[in-house]
Amino acid sequence: MTTLFNFLKKYALVILIAFCIGAFAGYKTLERLGIAALINSIPIPEGSIADKDAFVKTLPEGSTLVQKALSPVDRKAKNIILLIADGMSLSQVTSYRLLQGGPDERLSMDKFPISGIVLTHSADAIVTDSASSATAYSTGQKTNNGALGLDKNKEVLENLTEKIHDHGFVSSLISTSEITHATPAAFASHVDLRWKTDEISKQMMDSNVMTILGGGRHFFITEEMGGNREDGLNLMEQIKGSHTVLTKKEELSNFDTTNKGKVVGLFADEHLRDIERPDNHSSEPTTSEMLDFAINRSLDFNQNGCNGFFIMVEGSQVDWAGHANNVDYLVQEMKDFDDAVSMAHKFALENEDTLVIVTADHETGGLLIEPETPTNYTSPEVKFSFNTGIGYGSHTGVPVPVYAYGPGSENFTGTLDNTDIYYAMVEALDLETKSGSCVN
Numbered sequence: 001m002t003t004l005f006n007f008l009k010k011y012a013l014v015i016l017i018a019f020c021i022g023a024f025a026g027y028k029t030l031e032r033l034g035i036a037a038l039i040n041s042i043p044i045p046e047g048s049i050a051d052k053d054a055f056v057k058t059l060p061e062g063s064t065l066v067q068k069a070l071s072p073v074d075r076k077a078k079n080i081i082l083l084i085a086d087g088m089s090l091s092q093v094t095s096y097r098l099l100q101g102g103p104d105e106r107l108s109m110d111k112f113p114i115s116g117i118v119l120t121h122s123a124d125a126i127v128t129d130s131a132s133s134a135t136a137y138s139t140g141q142k143t144n145n146g147a148l149g150l151d152k153n154k155e156v157l158e159n160l161t162e163k164i165h166d167h168g169f170v171s172s173l174i175s176t177s178e179i180t181h182a183t184p185a186a187f188a189s190h191v192d193l194r195w196k197t198d199e200i201s202k203q204m205m206d207s208n209v210m211t212i213l214g215g216g217r218h219f220f221i222t223e224e225m226g227g228n229r230e231d232g233l234n235l236m237e238q239i240k241g242s243h244t245v246l247t248k249k250e251e252l253s254n255f256d257t258t259n260k261g262k263v264v265g266l267f268a269d270e271h272l273r274d275i276e277r278p279d280n281h282s283s284e285p286t287t288s289e290m291l292d293f294a295i296n297r298s299l300d301f302n303q304n305g306c307n308g309f310f311i312m313v314e315g316s317q318v319d320w321a322g323h324a325n326n327v328d329y330l331v332q333e334m335k336d337f338d339d340a341v342s343m344a345h346k347f348a349l350e351n352e353d354t355l356v357i358v359t360a361d362h363e364t365g366g367l368l369i370e371p372e373t374p375t376n377y378t379s380p381e382v383k384f385s386f387n388t389g390i391g392y393g394s395h396t397g398v399p400v401p402v403y404a405y406g407p408g409s410e411n412f413t414g415t416l417d418n419t420d421i422y423y424a425m426v427e428a429l430d431l432e433t434k435s436g437s438c439v440n
């Protein structure tokens with residue numbers, strides 16, 4: 001007995017190591033054979049989205065929102081291009097990247113040196129709509145879902161295009177939806193409900209935004225004329241005195257650059273690339289074509305006395321692809337958007353006084369990227385699935401990414417509230433030393 005005890009004592013370390021190696025080898029063997037067998041033996045239940053595992057919770061009261069501290073920007077930006085893909089979170093970016101060129105593909109937005117996370121809730125909802133989110137970007141204030149340029153008590157908020165106009169900057173708004181849609185509207189109107197398009201279109205035409213491009217002819221003509229206006233006003237006729245109206249993409253390239261008046265481009269009855277209006281598609285510009293026009297026109301304004309420019313570009317239909325639960329539609333719209341991002345980035349690389357920001361207002365569709373079957377991660381096929389509703393998806397409350405390049409981009413990192421984006425844009429510009437409008 002004593003001999004055995006002495007033997008164990010003498011070789012304790014060796015025995016321990018041998019035991020550990022044995023256990024590890026055994027574990028590895030089990031892992032290879034056992035876990036795969038275990039996973040494969042789990043039955044996959046049949047069911048619909050309504051049957052998914054869900055947890056309905058009431059949120060705690062919570063604390064008050066505090067604006068994020070900004071790093072002072074010494075080298076100020078002259079120009080800002082803000083690109084917003086409606087409904088785009090990381091799963092939309094990732095799906096497009098994978099389907100465009102596989103996992104090692106890099107999109108234009110992937111090439112930006114600065115990125116951050118944006119929290120998107122509105123004043124009255126965890127899940128925002130585009131109106132309140134765009135109001136956060138255009139005014140720095142939270143508002144209720146559905147409201148444009150007004151706070152939650154319906155008080156008018158000064159928006160970015162109004163603020164910088166008084167400091168000699170010129171603004172443009174671009175969208176692939178009708179221009180009266182929530183995102184562009186929040187930068188040029190103050191209306192309590194985004195559906196009041198009669199009012200929104202009038203306010204946008206009265207705003208000091210010099211270039212507005214997108215779809216939406218029907219929102220400028222009466223119902224009798226085949227349009228959508230309920231107030232009976234022929235706004236198309238009325239704006240002929242104040243605006244040059246463009247309706248075909250050729251008019252963008254043929255535009256008389258000595259014309260320094262307001263321009264509105266209405267290239268479709270409602271949104272661009274409407275599948276029910278294929279005959280009109282050949283006269284509709286891409287987002288890049290509209291951005292190219294706005295950049296050149298803005299540079300022209302800069303050469304004629306403006307201190308800088310602001311251009312907001314919305315990839316409106318990324319959101320609609322999410323609502324429609326349609327991944328092919330998503331890829332088409334992400335491509336159109338990312339091409340415009342590429343153009344903006346290239347411009348900023350060549351013009352180092354320009355800040356480019358790429359972000360989104362919220363996620364749409366609850367898009368997931370899964371293995372083709374839940375038990376086979378290495379399957380060559382990947383499943384893209386929308387998880388908020390069958391046939392028609394909704395927005396979700398997950399954060400969205402922000403990417404930035406150029407002077408002032410340092411403030412677009414870490415975790416930001418959507419209202420912080422506004423303050424980071426204002427900090428990037430030199431507004432204090434400049435005053436007075438540069439356009440009529």
Ligand SMILES: [Zn+2]
Binds near residue numbers: 130319320364395
């Ligand atoms: Zn939406």
